[in-house]
Amino acid sequence: MTTAQTYDIAVIGGGFAGVTAARELRQAGHRVILLEARDRLGGRTWYEKDRIAGFDVEMGGGWLGDDEKYAMAEVNRYSIPLLRDEEAPSKFLWRCTAGIREGMLPVPFSQLGTLEAAIGRLQTAASRVSEQMFIDGTGLDTVADLDVPLPTLFEDLDLPAETAGVLEGFWAGISSAEWSQMSVLHAARLIAGSGGTFMGFMGTVMLGPRFANGTGELIAAIAQDAAVETRLNTVVTKIVSTTDAVDVFVGQDQYTVQAVVCTVPVHALRHIEFEPPLSPRKHEGLEAGHSGKGFKLWMAVRNATGGVFSLGAPGPFNHLFTVDEREDVALLVGFGPDDCPDPNNLDQIQQMLREYLPEAQVVAADAHDWRADPYSESTWAVYPAGFTTEYEQALRATESRVVFAGSDVSEVRPGYIDGAIESGIRAARDASQLTDPANLPEPQPAHAQAHAH
Numbered sequence: 001m002t003t004a005q006t007y008d009i010a011v012i013g014g015g016f017a018g019v020t021a022a023r024e025l026r027q028a029g030h031r032v033i034l035l036e037a038r039d040r041l042g043g044r045t046w047y048e049k050d051r052i053a054g055f056d057v058e059m060g061g062g063w064l065g066d067d068e069k070y071a072m073a074e075v076n077r078y079s080i081p082l083l084r085d086e087e088a089p090s091k092f093l094w095r096c097t098a099g100i101r102e103g104m105l106p107v108p109f110s111q112l113g114t115l116e117a118a119i120g121r122l123q124t125a126a127s128r129v130s131e132q133m134f135i136d137g138t139g140l141d142t143v144a145d146l147d148v149p150l151p152t153l154f155e156d157l158d159l160p161a162e163t164a165g166v167l168e169g170f171w172a173g174i175s176s177a178e179w180s181q182m183s184v185l186h187a188a189r190l191i192a193g194s195g196g197t198f199m200g201f202m203g204t205v206m207l208g209p210r211f212a213n214g215t216g217e218l219i220a221a222i223a224q225d226a227a228v229e230t231r232l233n234t235v236v237t238k239i240v241s242t243t244d245a246v247d248v249f250v251g252q253d254q255y256t257v258q259a260v261v262c263t264v265p266v267h268a269l270r271h272i273e274f275e276p277p278l279s280p281r282k283h284e285g286l287e288a289g290h291s292g293k294g295f296k297l298w299m300a301v302r303n304a305t306g307g308v309f310s311l312g313a314p315g316p317f318n319h320l321f322t323v324d325e326r327e328d329v330a331l332l333v334g335f336g337p338d339d340c341p342d343p344n345n346l347d348q349i350q351q352m353l354r355e356y357l358p359e360a361q362v363v364a365a366d367a368h369d370w371r372a373d374p375y376s377e378s379t380w381a382v383y384p385a386g387f388t389t390e391y392e393q394a395l396r397a398t399e400s401r402v403v404f405a406g407s408d409v410s411e412v413r414p415g416y417i418d419g420a421i422e423s424g425i426r427a428a429r430d431a432s433q434l435t436d437p438a439n440l441p442e443p444q445p446a447h448a449q450a451h452a453h
């Protein structure tokens, strides 16, 4: 079926970037269609009630940071309740090549100075970057020396095992990959985005609130406010741009619009055919991809109550902690850099967990394999060495009448819900400029908008 020009703008992807862009466009007076491949909105956020041993969990993104201004603005706008986990864990575990240490201090007392020196390097790097650099590339050449693998920043410090383990574990957890797969520049940018201090950034990612009723509540609030035509189970396969229109193909079906906001994750974007082809630099960037490929694993566990917090590398979990407890069962979440473990293989998961908690008995586990999922093929965007200098501007650049958005290419805080929302707002503004409201066709009768999917 070919639709008439019933819509001005098509938004592809119904994650945070897509629903935000749809709302902004609709509120600017455009006729918008939202096309989503999955059978639900939310994308890489996915709240499931009663998913594991009676606990409700976020299978994807779930935590916010107090300094995430785009995400917090939406939370406040719709009065979305947040939850804070304020009870301190009773057990702190720190992993490194020498094994696991228990105690409050992340490194032995004698290594605190070395840890501070390493953190100082991160902060110095952060002091050299500005938000504007990533927005338009201004001055990016002055920090090209930072676009190198993260461990190189500490090479000459000769870090003792414990300090190296904690630093590596923290950054691998942030990376959803090995820490060598994150650029110093990316780490510096994240720290700069949290006031320029490492502790500020750590607070954002480790002490931030989560959604009391799940991310789905905010997604639904934005989508309801947007009130745009939405097609689920609708996989866009091809986008053809001409001088004054864009044809968006969903199998045999076609939507003709004046502009497109494409929020498809970088790794999934490789599967959409573009005519004319994407710029060579964007194409290379898509092929190179980002690093986020690890797992987030939920575990319902006996003999593990009292609250645990573990950080360090190497190990199956870079970061492991208690999220909830009910009677004698604790709900733990673990992040690791490797392929997603099979959540049905409780023996394997128990073995992984017992490296940290020898008495633990895993009664249930669950995870979504975001890397194997064709609509994400990754967890969250983490830029490896060279990525920002080589590809970032090109990946975000509008091509023909297609505006690119999503947290994978956001100007602010890439990889986070905050970045997804920022990119949706920015893309709506850019797409609006590609249309000319004075020349829009008359709205079609309602029956012409109906579309089977």
Ligand SMILES: Cc1cc2nc3c(=O)[nH]c(=O)nc-3n(C[C@H](O)[C@H](O)[C@H](O)COP(=O)(O)OP(=O)(O)OC[C@H]3O[C@@H](n4cnc5c(N)ncnc54)[C@H](O)[C@@H]3O)c2cc1C
Pocket: 012, 013, 014, 015, 016, 017, 018, 035, 036, 037, 038, 041, 042, 043, 044, 045, 059, 060, 061, 062, 063, 064, 234, 235, 236, 237, 263, 264, 265, 268, 272, 295, 296, 370, 374, 375, 376, 378, 379, 380, 381, 405, 406, 407, 408, 415, 416, 417, 418, 420
């Ligand atoms: C395990 C995990 C943990 C995370 N933890 C956090 C966290 O605690 N805090 C945080 O801020 N962030 C976290 N993130 C990252 C955060 O979830 C994402 O950055 C953000 O949700 C991405 O939003 P988006 O709209 O840019 O992309 P997505 O949510 O991926 O939305 C893109 C949409 O495009 C759709 N799509 C793909 N291909 C097509 C196609 N061909 N046609 C039509 N539609 C298509 C997809 O189905 C999807 O709905 C986490 C992510 C994961 C996976």
